[in-house]
Amino acid sequence: MSGKPQVIVLPDAHAVAAAVTQRLVARINESREAGQPCVLGLPTGKTPIGVYHHLVHLHREGSLDFSHVVTFNLDEYYPMPADSPHSYHRFMHHHLFDHVSIPPAHIHIPDGTVDDDKVADHARWYEQQIQKHGGLDVVLLGIGRNGHIGFNEPGAGPETRTRRVQLGATTRTDALADFMDAAVPREAISMGVGTMLDAREIILMATGAHKADIIHQALTMTPDVTVPASFLQSHPAVCVLLDEAAAQVLNHETA
Numbered sequence: 001m002s003g004k005p006q007v008i009v010l011p012d013a014h015a016v017a018a019a020v021t022q023r024l025v026a027r028i029n030e031s032r033e034a035g036q037p038c039v040l041g042l043p044t045g046k047t048p049i050g051v052y053h054h055l056v057h058l059h060r061e062g063s064l065d066f067s068h069v070v071t072f073n074l075d076e077y078y079p080m081p082a083d084s085p086h087s088y089h090r091f092m093h094h095h096l097f098d099h100v101s102i103p104p105a106h107i108h109i110p111d112g113t114v115d116d117d118k119v120a121d122h123a124r125w126y127e128q129q130i131q132k133h134g135g136l137d138v139v140l141l142g143i144g145r146n147g148h149i150g151f152n153e154p155g156a157g158p159e160t161r162t163r164r165v166q167l168g169a170t171t172r173t174d175a176l177a178d179f180m181d182a183a184v185p186r187e188a189i190s191m192g193v194g195t196m197l198d199a200r201e202i203i204l205m206a207t208g209a210h211k212a213d214i215i216h217q218a219l220t221m222t223p224d225v226t227v228p229a230s231f232l233q234s235h236p237a238v239c240v241l242l243d244e245a246a247a248q249v250l251n252h253e254t255a
């Protein structure tokens with residue numbers, strides 16, 4: 001059925017962020033030494049904020065160059081103006097891009113402002129850009145409580161590519177806190193599960209007890225569209241980094 005994801009459990013979210021940072025920094029520096037671009041797939045959400053914080057810190061210290069880094073974000077709400085406080089554009093610029101030496105032309109985020117009848121063309125273009133840059137070297141993922149990765153909600157299989165998607169009730173409820181008084185969008189543009197599985201390396205990070213059940217399911221069930229993250233099991237180079245809280249159901253079973 002599947003490969004065997006490497007699972008690393010660390011004491012807390014700080015340790016997870018530090019370990020994920022170390023892996024990303026290794027890839028970024030290897031590519032630089034090889035004179036190659038480093039093509040990253042990047043997530044939003046609370047989980048990766050600590051990683052972005054570390055990357056900014058290392059860049060400010062002078063020990064991490066981003067001039068050869070090319071990024072593709074996993075998703076963006078649709079419709080969504082880039083300058084909205086709720087946009088993933090704003091999130092990424094605020095937490096990472098505004099503070100590191102990445103050339104603006106290297107940054108790719110699905111465009112939440114394209115016309116309704118142009119979304120499919122834009123999604124195709126996004127996939128082509130990933131190909132043009134040689135494919136994703138590393139994709140960093142968080143996970144939603146319903147097993148979504150990017151905005152690939154239950155029902156999304158390994159054949160999916162970048163496209164317009166509907167957001168489910170759990171995802172929209174979980175996003176409420178970020179939206180305050182504004183309505184959570186019903187749709188998004190998301191990289192597909194297949195796009196992510198084509199990456200040479202996948203790093204999945206999860207922290208907190210609220211992720212424990214879905215992590216257990218995603219890593220132990222027979223891969224199925226009910227939990228899109230379960231398809232990660234089939235990837236030959238996936239590493240799952242968890243804190244104790246997110247690993248508690250998994251640990252309970254294997255103890």
Ligand code: GLP
Binds near residue numbers: 044141150
């Ligand atoms: C959103 C993003 C996902 C992210 C998920 C979990 O749905 N589209 O990429 O993994 O939220 O977010 P958090 O890390 O805040 O739990």
